[in-house]
Each structure stands twice: as C-alpha cells, then as structure tokens.
Amino acid sequence: MSTALLTDLTIFVLSLWVGFEVISKVPATLHTPLMSAANSIHGIVLAGAMLIAVTADNAVGYVIAFIAAAFAAMNVVGGYAVTGRMLKMFKKRPAAPAPAPPAEAAAANGGTSAGRPA
Amino acid sequence: MSGFTWTTQLLYVLAASCFVLGLHMMNNPATARRGNQVSVAGMVGAIAVTLAIVIHSGAVTATGWAVMLAGALVGSAVGLYAARTVQMTAMPQLVSVFNAVGGGAAALVAIHEYIRLSSGHVSVATTVTTLLDVLIGSVTFSGSIIAAGKLQGVITSAPVTFPGARVVNLLLAVVALGTGGYMIASYSLPGLIIVIIAALAFGVAMVMPIGGADMPVVISLLNAFTGTAVAMAGFVIQNWALIIAGALVGASGGILTKLMADAMNRSIRNIIVGGFGTGDSAPVVAGATGSVKSVAADDAAIQLAYASKVIIVPGYGLAAAQAQHEVAGLAELLESRGVDVSYAIHPVAGRMPGHMNVLLAEANVPYPQLKEMEEINPEFARTDVALVIGANDVTNPAARRAGTAISGMPILDVDQAKSIIVIKRSMGHGYAGIDNELYADPKTSMYFADAKTALADLTSAVKTLVG
Numbered sequence: 001m002s003t004a005l006l007t008d009l010t011i012f013v014l015s016l017w018v019g020f021e022v023i024s025k026v027p028a029t030l031h032t033p034l035m036s037a038a039n040s041i042h043g044i045v046l047a048g049a050m051l052i053a054v055t056a057d058n059a060v061g062y063v064i065a066f067i068a069a070a071f072a073a074m075n076v077v078g079g080y081a082v083t084g085r086m087l088k089m090f091k092k093r094p095a096a097p098a099p100a101p102p103a104e105a106a107a108a109n110g111g112t113s114a115g116r117p118a
Numbered sequence: 119m120s121g122f123t124w125t126t127q128l129l130y131v132l133a134a135s136c137f138v139l140g141l142h143m144m145n146n147p148a149t150a151r152r153g154n155q156v157s158v159a160g161m162v163g164a165i166a167v168t169l170a171i172v173i174h175s176g177a178v179t180a181t182g183w184a185v186m187l188a189g190a191l192v193g194s195a196v197g198l199y200a201a202r203t204v205q206m207t208a209m210p211q212l213v214s215v216f217n218a219v220g221g222g223a224a225a226l227v228a229i230h231e232y233i234r235l236s237s238g239h240v241s242v243a244t245t246v247t248t249l250l251d252v253l254i255g256s257v258t259f260s261g262s263i264i265a266a267g268k269l270q271g272v273i274t275s276a277p278v279t280f281p282g283a284r285v286v287n288l289l290l291a292v293v294a295l296g297t298g299g300y301m302i303a304s305y306s307l308p309g310l311i312i313v314i315i316a317a318l319a320f321g322v323a324m325v326m327p328i329g330g331a332d333m334p335v336v337i338s339l340l341n342a343f344t345g346t347a348v349a350m351a352g353f354v355i356q357n358w359a360l361i362i363a364g365a366l367v368g369a370s371g372g373i374l375t376k377l378m379a380d381a382m383n384r385s386i387r388n389i390i391v392g393g394f395g396t397g398d399s400a401p402v403v404a405g406a407t408g409s410v411k412s413v414a415a416d417d418a419a420i421q422l423a424y425a426s427k428v429i430i431v432p433g434y435g436l437a438a439a440q441a442q443h444e445v446a447g448l449a450e451l452l453e454s455r456g457v458d459v460s461y462a463i464h465p466v467a468g469r470m471p472g473h474m475n476v477l478l479a480e481a482n483v484p485y486p487q488l489k490e491m492e493e494i495n496p497e498f499a500r501t502d503v504a505l506v507i508g509a510n511d512v513t514n515p516a517a518r519r520a521g522t523a524i525s526g527m528p529i530l531d532v533d534q535a536k537s538i539i540v541i542k543r544s545m546g547h548g549y550a551g552i553d554n555e556l557y558a559d560p561k562t563s564m565y566f567a568d569a570k571t572a573l574a575d576l577t578s579a580v581k582t583l584v585g
Contacts, residue, residue: 002241004356005243005353008352008361011358011362012349012352012353012364013365015134015349015361015362015365016368016369017369018138018366019141019368019369019370020372020373022138022141022142022366023141023366023369023370024373025142026141026144026145027146027147027490028463028465028490028491029147029463029475030144030147030472031374031377031465031472031475032468032470032471032472032473032475033144033154034141034144034370034374034472035213035337035338035371035374035470035471035472036213037140037141037144037153037157038141038341038345038367038370038371039213039217039220039341039367040161041137041141041157041161041363041366041367042220042224042344042345042348042367043161043216043220044161044164044359044364045220045224045227045351045360046165046190046223047164047165047168047357047359047360048223048224048227048348048352048357048360049186049226049227050168050169050172050186050190051168051171051227051355051357052226052227052355053172053178053183053186054172054175054178055230056179056182056185057182060233061230061234062181062182064229064233065185065189066185066188067222067226068189068222068226068230069185069186069188069189069223070189070190070192071193071219071220071222071223071226072190072193072219072223073189073190073191073192074193074194074196074197074200074216074219075219075220075223076161077193077194077197077198078196078198078200078212079197079201080157080158080161081197081202082200082204082212083154084151085201085202086206086479087150087151088151089476089479089480090147090151090475091484091485092485
C-alpha cells in the first residue's frame, strides 16, 4: 500500500463524514435544489476529462476525451444553471404582492389577520 | 513536490472548501442562493486550476485541444439550454440525465486511463479503483437514462419484469465481478470491455422493474452512485478535488436515499429487488365506498372562507394535474380574507426529494408557508379545514395501526383537523393499494373532481361568496 493511496483514502472518508454532517442539516424544503447542487458538484469530473486530454494521442483517446468533456460540461453547466433557477423561485413573500390590500375583508373577518406574520 | 504542484493542490483544496461551504449555506432558503454561487465560484476556480495544469504540462496535441474545447462547448450549450427551458414538473428527469452524463464521464476517465496504462505496470490499487469507477459509473449511466425515460413517460413507468429476470441480474453481476477479478490478476483490455457491457446491462435491468412511485428513492440512490464513481475517478487519476467532491455527493445521495426510503416505509433492498409500486396507474376501482360523504363547491367554499386556519396537503396528484398555480391562487384569496394558510409537505410528495416545494415555489407560494411533516403535524388539531389534494396513502390513519400494508409509515395527521375536504378524482386506491380510512371519517367530505377544475371552481365559489 502506497502512502498516496492512504492519503487519498483518508481524504475520501473524512469528506464523506463532512458531507453527512453538512447535508443532514438541509431542510426537506430544499431537497430538490440540494440534489441538483450536489449533481453540479460532481460535474468536477470535468477536471478529470480535461486531464485525460493531456495524454490522449490516438483516435480512441480523442473520442473518449471528447465525449467525457461534453458529458461533464453538460453536467456542470446545466446543473448549476438549473439549481440557480430553482433557488431564485424560493421567496419569503411573492414578488408581486396583490395590488390593493383588501382591508375590509380582513376587518369583516373579525381581525383574525392581526397576528399573521407579514 | 514542485512549487507549481503545491500551488495547484492548495487551490483544489480551496475549491473543495467552497463546495462544502456552498452545501452548508443550503440549510436555509434565505442563504441557499448565495450558497450555490459560492459553489459555482469553487467550480470555476477548480476548472481554471486544471486548465493551468493542462497548459503547464505542455503535452496536449493540437487535436487534443480541439476535442477538449469542442466537447466542453457542445456540452455546456446543451446543458444550459436544458436548464433554461425545463419545466419544473420535469425536474426529476433532468436531474437524472445530468446524473447519467456525470456517471458516464467518470467511467470514461478511468477507461481512458486504463487504456493508456496498457504498456506499463498497472498497480492493484489502480486496477481496483478503475474497476469500481467503471462499474458504478456505467450502472449509473444506463440506470439514470432508464429512470429519466420512465419519468418522462417514454418508457412505461409500470414495473417491467419477465420470468427469470433475477437470474439475468445475478448472471450480469457474476460476469462483471468475475471478469473484474481476472483483471486484478492480469491486465486485460477485452476484460474491461466485458465489464462495461455487463455493467450497462445491469443498470438497465436494475431500474426497469422499479415502479413510478419508487422513483424518489431510485434517483437519490443513482445520485449517490455518481458521487462514488467520481470519487473513484479521483483515485485513478490521483486528484483530490474529484475525491472530495465525489464523497460529498455520495454522502448527500446516501442521506436522501435513506430519508426517502424511510418516508415510504420501504427498505432500499425491497425497492431494488421488489418490482412493484405503480403509483401512477392506480386502478380506478371503487374502494370501500361505505359511508363516504361528498361535497359540492359551494359548501366547501363556505367551510374554507369562514375558517381561521387552513392547511393544504398537496400530493403528486396536484402536480400531475398541473394545478399548483390554482392552489396558490386559492390560498392567496383565503389569506386576503385573513385565513391562516400553510402547506403540509410529506417527504415523498412528488417524483424526487423535495419536488413539491419547488413546484409550489414556482407558483409563488412563499417558502415560510411550506411546512415539513414534523413541523406541521402538531398544528392539525388547531386547524379548521385540512384540504387534501391528490395525496392518499400519506394521510391514511391506518398507518398508525399494526398489520396494514402501510403500518409504520410516517403520515400527516390530517384526521386530527376539525374538518377535512379531500379533492380526488375517484375512490381509487393509492400506491399501497388499500382503502384510506380518512375518507370514511365523519369529519371528511369528498370532492370528486380533477384537481385543476376543482380548485378553479372553489376559488370562484369563494369569490362569489365574499363578493
């Protein structure tokens, strides 16, 4: 067993624990964006795809490098874009509030709205 | 270690820190968006560092540059187009496709490395990590494509099984692992090809028998697989950034898989081996109709309009009917009358973890109104009307008793509300295939209609009522 492998294993195991710790705190409300974000993070495989292009020097190598680069780029770019798009929709209050607050309606209801958080 | 290697490794660690920080910031909807940006920054950094390494190596041929850049451009364009145009209801398919290409890319990295090393000595450690990467990556690739096809409706979402399916699965696993064992003993390129083919076939065979309702578990599991495959690719090419990022994703997928399986009251093994779970195609048969009370729009509107607290319980039926905008409209109208409205979201409401929240957020529902199961359950007792739309098994009180198909499954305590209105097309069964005792409750009124029509009618009835 080489030292390099041992180091890699250590990093892998500790990262798993960090992942468990951090992700178990994400609320269920955000589980879809979380999965999409995690998806984008494994788009780091693009770095791997770029590195194999360094050693590619024949037709097979080029084809593999091309497909790997295309797959990984699609993963990372699309993943981040769609995660951003989803998270943009999560708002505390609707972007365009109802034009006129129906004060009469609330009053007619016996003022039950008084304690509602705004 | 040269100064250049030092610097690049440190920058990779910095990028990995950004990923962790970005995930950490997703623990709150208010900071989640910035978290995603932090993660993007880390990724841009990691890619820039890799580019520097590639240039520094000085070994890339002109063709090498051309294929790398062309691939990255084509992939980015396709990814960006898909991300911009996808419907929120189709999000599970898109995530599956991204998952598939991620797993495929990870497998390709190891395949390339293995072919390149053909001439020299390949250590056992490299062979083992290569094999793991290729196996997991290929299974994820084909499995995710099938999952996406099922979610999109291109492939039937019903479980597809045939006699002897399990034998075929076992055979594929034996072939892949046996060939792998041989490859550890001696280098073999044909062996690698056999492993790839067997793993691809195994991925198809694994997902085909899984029904539509189990998809949240499958997608989470495949996500965990991709993470692991990427980490293995990191072992093969000795790159820490890939190892750390892959492990983070593996952990995330693992947690979500467990959460989903628990929320559905099923073990992961049961789902993979099972091959039932046809949530979509619940037969429209009259269940125990007994003493079910039905209600018309006007009466339901009166109950809602004069309630002081309403909880909406949306299920997949709501998303299937594309009625999330209608429900948001009704909620807004009720709120403008001073009714306290919130949404009770069961963990498996939708086709992937948290899917329902995204659909409602898209319909402009403010996220503080979206309540998780543990948070909302104590509130049902203080609720005047619980409005159940397209949710079935997750509201069935039978889950609290032993000896039913859903015993032990965590449910929303809808039956504790003062009155309950259920919008449903028929008395058809949910995915568990049993009667929902909630429907026979004297406090429950059934509103038989399509979710979209029902909500539109309810909204206009409330409007007429209050002038």
